[in-house]
Amino acid sequence: MTRPDRIAVEVGQTWAYNDTRWGEHRYLAVTELAYPYVYAVSRQGKRTRMLASRFARGSRWMYCGHEGPGSDLPPFSTTPVPGGCLSCPPKPAxxxxxxxxxxxxxxxxxxxxxxxxxxxxxxxxxxxxxxxxxxxxxxxxxxxxxxxxxxxxxxxxxxxxxxxxxxxxxxx
Incomplete structure (x- = not known):
């Protein structure tokens, strides 16, 4: 898995944020990049705006792949990715x-x-x-x-x- 702080944020990417206040993950799909902000939409359709310097930085963020329109989405990985837990088998590419x-x-x-x-x-x-x-x-x-x-x-x-x-x- 690629570390979140080493991936450039692009339109069409999906990111997960571990929200410790509520004990759950928030999934955000990037819709627009307008410096100094990143605009995204949650799965529930709520629009949000965050500073680009804080978006997708740190250990609470996880890059989830591309979910945008298009004929062929870019592959998430070329090698198997880890399963959900330590006893789960890896997911094939x-x-x-x-x-x-x-x-x-x-x-x-x-x-x-x-x-x-x-x-x-x-x-x-x-x-x-x-x-x-x-x-x-x-x-x-x-x-x-x-x-x-x-x-x-x-x-x-x-x-x-x-x-x-x-x-x-x-x-x-």
């Missing part, structure tokens, strides 16, 4: 088609052009099922795995290539 669409405690959501195609937690569904549908119906296909300790988003970028584009902290 490119998802294999044999991946089961289940996380245990959580949910899996598959979208095409921003609209939900399937959501659930099934040991019987595999990524190969959605790869076949993606070949028949072209578009911006994404699959999000949300669990208690981690959240990852993969985007289909070419035949049988599902690339990690976002990593979050989960809902617990």
């Amino acid at each position: 490119v998802l294999p088609l044999t991946r089961v669409c289940a996380v245990g405690c959580g949910a899996v959501t598959v979208t095409r052009d921003g609209e939900r195609v399937w959501s659930g937690d099934s040991e019987k569904k595999r990524l190969a099922h959605f790869e076949l549908r993606a070949r028949e119906l072209p578009g911006d296909w994404r699959i999000r795995f949300e669990s208690a300790m981690s959240e990852v988003l993969y985007q289909r970028q070419g035949d049988a290539r599902w690339v990690l584009t976002f990593r979050g902290l989960g809902f617990a």
Whole structure:
């Protein structure tokens, strides 16, 4: 994982801030850079403004990847990233088609052009099922795995290539 203080802030990036007052993480998507401020939007749609000198600096911040519009989002990492806890396996940079669409405690959501195609937690569904549908119906296909300790988003970028584009902290 790249340290937050070594990444240049850009429009379209998503950052997580550990808010110690409330004991939770706030996710902010950068919408505009206007010195000396950084403008961002939370997941709840609330706009916020912070000084650029304080945004994404220090140990409370975590870079989560790009979540902006576009045909192909930049990859979050080219190597596997750590799982949610020490006993969790690492998340692959490119998802294999044999991946089961289940996380245990959580949910899996598959979208095409921003609209939900399937959501659930099934040991019987595999990524190969959605790869076949993606070949028949072209578009911006994404699959999000949300669990208690981690959240990852993969985007289909070419035949049988599902690339990690976002990593979050989960809902617990």
